[in-house]
Structures are given as C-alpha cells and as structure tokens.
Amino acid sequence: MREDVSDMDLMRYLDGEMPPEERRRFEEALARSTELQRDLALFRSLKEEVRALELPGAAPSGSVWDRVSAHLFRPAGWAFLAVGLLAWLAYGIHVFTTAPIDPWRRLAVAAVAIGVLLLFASVIRDRMREWATDPYKHVRR
Amino acid sequence: MQQELERELIGKCRDGDARFYEPLVRAYEPAGLRLALAMMGNLEDAQDALQEAFVKAYDAMPRFEPGRPFGPWFFQILRNQCRDMLRTRKARFRTESLDEGLDGRPADPESGPERRRQRNAAREAVWRGLERIGEEHREVLVLKDLQGFRYTEIARILEIPEGTVASRLYHARQALHDALVELGVEGV
Numbered sequence: 001m002r003e004d005v006s007d008m009d010l011m012r013y014l015d016g017e018m019p020p021e022e023r024r025r026f027e028e029a030l031a032r033s034t035e036l037q038r039d040l041a042l043f044r045s046l047k048e049e050v051r052a053l054e055l056p057g058a059a060p061s062g063s064v065w066d067r068v069s070a071h072l073f074r075p076a077g078w079a080f081l082a083v084g085l086l087a088w089l090a091y092g093i094h095v096f097t098t099a100p101i102d103p104w105r106r107l108a109v110a111a112v113a114i115g116v117l118l119l120f121a122s123v124i125r126d127r128m129r130e131w132a133t134d135p136y137k138h139v140r141r
Numbered sequence: 142m143q144q145e146l147e148r149e150l151i152g153k154c155r156d157g158d159a160r161f162y163e164p165l166v167r168a169y170e171p172a173g174l175r176l177a178l179a180m181m182g183n184l185e186d187a188q189d190a191l192q193e194a195f196v197k198a199y200d201a202m203p204r205f206e207p208g209r210p211f212g213p214w215f216f217q218i219l220r221n222q223c224r225d226m227l228r229t230r231k232a233r234f235r236t237e238s239l240d241e242g243l244d245g246r247p248a249d250p251e252s253g254p255e256r257r258r259q260r261n262a263a264r265e266a267v268w269r270g271l272e273r274i275g276e277e278h279r280e281v282l283v284l285k286d287l288q289g290f291r292y293t294e295i296a297r298i299l300e301i302p303e304g305t306v307a308s309r310l311y312h313a314r315q316a317l318h319d320a321l322v323e324l325g326v327e328g329v
Contacts, residue, residue: 008311010311011307011310011314012292012307015285017291017292046314046317049321050267050317051286051287053179053264053267053287063166063167063170064166064170064188064191065163065167067188068162068166068196069162069163071192072162072196072199
C-alpha cells in the first residue's frame with residue numbers, strides 16, 4: 001500500500017532531489033510497502049532506458065560554429081557593402097551632374113539609369129509577393 | 142567552462158564583439174545538440190535548431206542578465222526554438238536520420254552482434270515511445286534523464302514553478318511506460 005507517499009515524492013526520491021531527513025522517511029515507507037517498491041523499480045527502469053539512449057556528444061559533421069558565425073558576421077558584410085555602394089552612387093551622381101556634357105546626352109543616360117532601376121524594383125516587388133504566398137517556402141530543396 | 146571566464150566572454154559579446162562568442166558556442170554545443178536531438182529526433186533538424194538558437198541567443202545578449210549562468214538561459218532559447226520548429230511544421234519529430242547517424246559511429250568492440258542487436262532494438266523502442274508521448278512530456282524527460290539537470294534548472298528552462306517539475310516528470314514517465322506497453326515492449 002502507498003501510505004503517505006505521493007507520486008511527486010516518488011519522483012523526487014528517484015531523481016535524488018530529496019533532503020536527507022525526508023529521504024530517510026521515504027525509505028522507511030519503502031521498506032513497508034511492496035507496492036511502492038514495485039513502482040520505484042518500474043520508474044527506475046524507465047529512467048535507465050531513457051539514459052541509455054546514448055546520444056552523440058557532438059555532431060559527426062563538425063561544429064555548428066561555422067554556420068553560426070556566418071549568420072553573425074553576415075550583417076556586417078551587408079552593411080559594408082551597402083555603405084560602399086551608396087558612396088559610389090553618390091560619387092557617380094556628383095560626377096554625372098557636374099561633368100561638362102551635352103544636356104541631351106545627360107538626359108538619355110539618366111533615362112537609361114532610371115529605367116534599369118524601375119525594372120529592378122518591379123522584379124524585386126514581384127519576388128517578394130510570390131514569397132509571401134508561396135506554400136512551399138519551408139520545403140527544403 | 143569557468144563562471145568567471147563565461148561572464149567575461151558574455152561581457153565582450155554584449156559589447157558586440159562576436160569573436161568572443163565562439164568559445165561559448167563550442168562549450169555549450171554538445172549539451173545543446175543532445176537536447177535538440179532528443180526534442181527533434183533527427184540530426185539535421187537538431188543542428189538547424191541549435192544554429193538558430195545560438196544566433197538568437199547572441200542577438201538577445203543585451204537582454205541577458207549579467208551574473209546569471211548562460212546554460213539554462215540558452216537551453217530555454219533552444220527549447221523554444223525546437224518547439225517553434227515543430228509547431229510551424231518546418232520539421233517534425235522523426236528518428237530515421239538519428240538512427241543512421243548513431244549507427245555510423247564506431248562499434249563497441251566489447252559487444253557482440255547479438256548484444257548490439259538487442260541494444261539497438263531497445264533504443265529503437267524507447268525512441269518510438271518518446272515519439273508517441275508528445276513534446277511536453279518528452280522535453281522534461283530529456284532535461285532530467287538525458288541532460289541530468291536539477292529540478293531548479295528544469296523549472297527555469299521550462300518556465301514552470303519548481304514544484305511542477307516532479308509532477309510533470311511523473312506524468313511523462315507514466316506516459317512513456319504506457320507507450321512502451323502499447324508497443325509491446327516487455328520488462329518496463
């Protein structure tokens with residue numbers, strides 16, 4: 001019979017989470033109750049089964065640090081790239097607007113540049129719309 | 142890892158120097174992988190979860206309370222990452238790849254083919270049992286029996302009162318027992 005021993009006490013005893021005095025009282029109850037002995041043996045056996053799963057301590061393919069560091073340092077790379085591109089763009093605009101060239105030629109070059117930018121922006125926008133509704137975006141390819 | 146060294150590394154990371162994150166990642170990777178493996182059931186998803194959790198932990202470093210141990214805080218992030226991945230159906234608990242990964246390890250020269258077969262069968266049955274009991278039960282069993290955490294640490298990782306840990310463990314073990322009986326495993 002399981003007198004004065006709750007299921008939680010049984011777990012705390014099994015997992016070594018009981019203070020010595022409580023543990024002593026539990027062991028007295030354990031000596032009296034065959035049902036408690038049977039339950040303890042059952043849960044101890046289950047605990048051992050889970051512990052015996054022998055999970056590997058490290059991935060066979062090596063550390064995840066390479067993948068983690070790629071994520072951590074990537075934003076810095078993008079930031080440098082963006083700053084560099086913006087600087088070149090500003091310099092290009094400055095040279096283009098201050099260079100002594102024919103206004104019609106200037107207008108033609110500007111039209112080509114604006115056209116390329118608009119097309120690029122529309123492609124990006126379409127891609128983003130597709131991505132938002134793509135039901136297979138979580139499928140690994 | 143020594144507490145003082147860990148605190149120093151965390152301080153550097155909080156200042157934004159990611160180079161000092163590498164020793165922390167390498168120190169917590171083995172235990173993190175075990176937890177992720179047991180929650181995801183396969184190596185590929187476990188590594189993805191682990192990687193994401195390390196990145197999230199780094200990003201959240203400014204909110205980390207200095208002086209507290211990194212481990213339980215990180216395992217909390219990792220556990221949430223695993224649960225998110227399981228919920229969003231990017232992954233589901235499956236054991237095939239894990240078994241392959243484990244079988245790829247060098248065999249124990251002491252054990253004969255029959256013993257190995259028995260051990261593999263027992264391991265397979267426990268994995269199947271863990272698969273059946275659901276993630277809430279699985280995670281508490283993993284934290285206690287595979288990772289060996291104390292109840293206080295488990296409470297912190299699972300964000301539950303310490304008094305609830307024993308009760309959750311009881312129900313998890315009971316559920317695993319029922320699952321193994323359903324699977325026809327004898328002796329449990």
